[in-house]
Amino acid sequence: MLNIRIEKTTTPKVLPKADNPLKFGTIFTDHMFVMNYETGRGWHDARIVPYQPISLEPSAMVFHYGQEMFEGLKAYKAEDGRILLFRPDKNIERANKTNRRICIPEIPEEDFLQALKAVVKMDETWIPDKPGTSLYIRPFVIATDPFLGVRPADTYMFLIILSPVGAYYPEGLNPVRIWIEDEYVRAVKGGIGEAKTGGNYVASLKSQVKAHDEGYSQVLWLDGVERKYIEEVGAMNIFFKINGTVITPKLNGSILPSVTRDSVINLCKYWHLPVEERRISIDEIYEAHKNGTLEEVFGTGTAAVISPVGQLRWEEHIMKVKDGDIGEFSQKFYDTITGIQLGKIEDKFNWTAEVK
Ligand code: PLP
Ligand code: COI
Numbered sequence: 431m432l433n434i435r436i437e438k439t440t441t442p443k444v445l446p447k448a449d450n451p452l453k454f455g456t457i458f459t460d461h462m463f464v465m466n467y468e469t470g471r472g473w474h475d476a477r478i479v480p481y482q483p484i485s486l487e488p489s490a491m492v493f494h495y496g497q498e499m500f501e502g503l504k505a506y507k508a509e510d511g512r513i514l515l516f517r518p519d520k521n522i523e524r525a526n527k528t529n530r531r532i533c534i535p536e537i538p539e540e541d542f543l544q545a546l547k548a549v550v551k552m553d554e555t556w557i558p559d560k561p562g563t564s565l566y567i568r569p570f571v572i573a574t575d576p577f578l579g580v581r582p583a584d585t586y587m588f589l590i591i592l593s594p595v596g597a598y599y600p601e602g603l604n605p606v607r608i609w610i611e612d613e614y615v616r617a618v619k620g621g622i623g624e625a626k627t628g629g630n631y632v633a634s635l636k637s638q639v640k641a642h643d644e645g646y647s648q649v650l651w652l653d654g655v656e657r658k659y660i661e662e663v664g665a666m667n668i669f670f671k672i673n674g675t676v677i678t679p680k681l682n683g684s685i686l687p688s689v690t691r692d693s694v695i696n697l698c699k700y701w702h703l704p705v706e707e708r709r710i711s712i713d714e715i716y717e718a719h720k721n722g723t724l725e726e727v728f729g730t731g732t733a734a735v736i737s738p739v740g741q742l743r744w745e746e747h748i749m750k751v752k753d754g755d756i757g758e759f760s761q762k763f764y765d766t767i768t769g770i771q772l773g774k775i776e777d778k779f780n781w782t783a784e785v786k
Contacts (some may be wrong), residue, residue, distance in 0.1 A: 432476040432541045434463075434548050439480035443454030445556065452563055452596035454733060459565075462543045463590040467535055473588070476545065478552050481591065487576035489574040491583045496629050497573035499528040503689070504595075505550045505609060505785065507557045509775030513785040516771045518546055518733075520689040526570065528625040533582035534571050534654045542569070547785045549590050554785070558594045562602065566595040566733065582745075598665065598733035599647055603764065605740025605754055606729075608663060609641035610650045610712060616661065616684075618654035623661075623684030630686075634664050643663040646743060648729075652712060652782070654684065660710045666731030667691040668739075670715060671759055673723040675704040682709075690730035694763055696779060703759075712744055719749040736764035 439460045446457055458481050465476040474680045492498050503521045506514045522543060526536045546567060550557075557565040569590045573583035599606050617623025617630055635650045650668060651661040662668055662680050667688040669678045676698050681687050698705035717744075718724040727739035738761075741752035751757075769775030770782065 432465075432544050434545070435475075435477040436552070437477065437479045438489065441480075445565070446558070446594060448560065452558060452594050454595045454598045455566065455593055457594055459556040459592040459594070461549060461552045462592070463549040463588075465545065465588045467586040467588070469584040473535070473537060473541065476541070478549055480619040484587070484589070486572075486574055489576040489578055490785070491573040491575050491577055491694075494578060494633075495573075495580055496627070497532055497534065497583055498570060498628050499525060499532065500533055500568060500570035500626055501525045501528075502626075503546075503567050503569075504732055504771070505557055505567060505592075506564050506664035506771045507559040509524065510773060512773055513550060513554055513783040514771065514773055515516060515546065515550070515785060516783050517689050517693070518543055518783050519568075520692065524626060524687065524689075525571075528627055531622060531625040532627055534573070537571075537588060543783075545569075545588075545590060547783075549592065550785050553592055554628055556592065556594050558596075560596075563594065563596050566593045567591075568593065573679060590739060595733070598735075598738060599732070601647065601737075603736075603761075605736065605738040605751070605756060606647040607645065607741040607743070608648055608650045608727075608729075608739050609637075609644060609646035610652065610742060610744040611637045611641075612652060612657055613637070615654035615657070616651040620683065624681070624686060626686060631664075632765070636780060638664055644743070650742065653682075658711050658713070660712060660715065661685050662688075663729050666734040666737060669726075669728050669730060670710065670718070670724065671726040671757065672714075672718045673725070675706055676759070677706045677708065677710055679710055680707040688730055690732060690767070693767055693779075693781065694730050694736075697763060697766060700778075715742070716747060716749070719751075724749070724751060726759050727751045728757070728760040728763070730763075735768060 653659040
């Protein structure tokens with residue numbers, strides 16, 4: 431159990447007004463959690479302090495070689511006033527998987543959960559309660575040694591910051607337009623694609639800018655070897671409903687094992703809806719669109735929740751899905767997952783964890 435030192439802010443910020451749209455990732459709460467690591471000493475000095483800039487040497491290793499892990503999860507204010515986290519155990523497990531992949535020391539699971547709960551509790555008044563809003567939680571670790579050689583660091587900082595958010599996409603639950611990238615790739619098997627680390631996101635920027643310039647919200651990646659099989663979208667995994675079956679790419683080492691993806695697969699099984707995790711080629715999607723069996727497309731992610739896709743662009747082909755409307759199943763997954771998150775629907779899967 432961590433012994434968390436607490437230093438409360440003496441200058442609390444004004445909470446966002448009720449009509450603030452809470453543009454994703456722009457507002458930060460009053461406090462943050464911090465803990466340090468040093469080889470030989472382990473994780474130590476756990477504290478909750480006022481949200482503030484951190485001071486690092488310009489030579490800090492994270493700036494040069496990108497040794498950093500991040501996670502994303504949310505806290506919700508339930509109708510009965512409880513504070514709920516959604517499947518924090520999955521984020522903690524994935525954080526340590528990322529840590530192992532990029533040689534960051536693991537964080538004991540129970541300490542991680544304690545830190546999450548403590549900092550959320552500290553800033554609980556910041557959890558918004560309008561429909562579609564939540565408190566986004568961003569835990570991350572950075573390598574801090576002042577050193578320019580390439581090796582795993584000996585010192586790290588683990589921080590958790592909090593941000594009240596609305597929808598990730600300006601479209602909200604309206605379908606987004608997605609650009610299928612056929613030039614650049616995000617990740618390859620054996621690389622770091624399945625880890626949640628900054629390198630994957632910087633690799634995506636050039637394509638994202640191109641897609642935005644063309645009026646598309648995000649990029650859908652194809653596999654890095656044959657540029658043929660569907661991988662995932664910039665900030666979410668992807669699902670297709672073809673001829674009554676829900677299909678999503680199999681976890682193959684180069685895509686992020688998403689918590690929301692796993693939740694959708696579990697719901698399909700619970701509802702006895704045929705669901706397949708397998709390789710899907712872009713040709714298969716194109717064919718399904720042509721013959722009218724591509725019924726729905728949606729993305730899944732913590733920030734994006736369930737995000738219906740209304741249009742896919744692949745080379746010169748534009749594939750409209752559901753005439754740009756939200757599909758029945760996308761809506762059902764959205765309603766069920768957000769219902770569980772908000773404590774409105776019975777949590778049969780034991781997915782929520784209460785912050786007391
Ligand atoms: N894929 C990528 C690349 C992501 O950044 C995210 C966001 O976390 C996801 C998928 C969705 O994962 P999760 O549902 O765990 O948030
Ligand atoms: C999340 O959904 O939590 C993410 O990390 C997406 C992020 C890249 C905005």
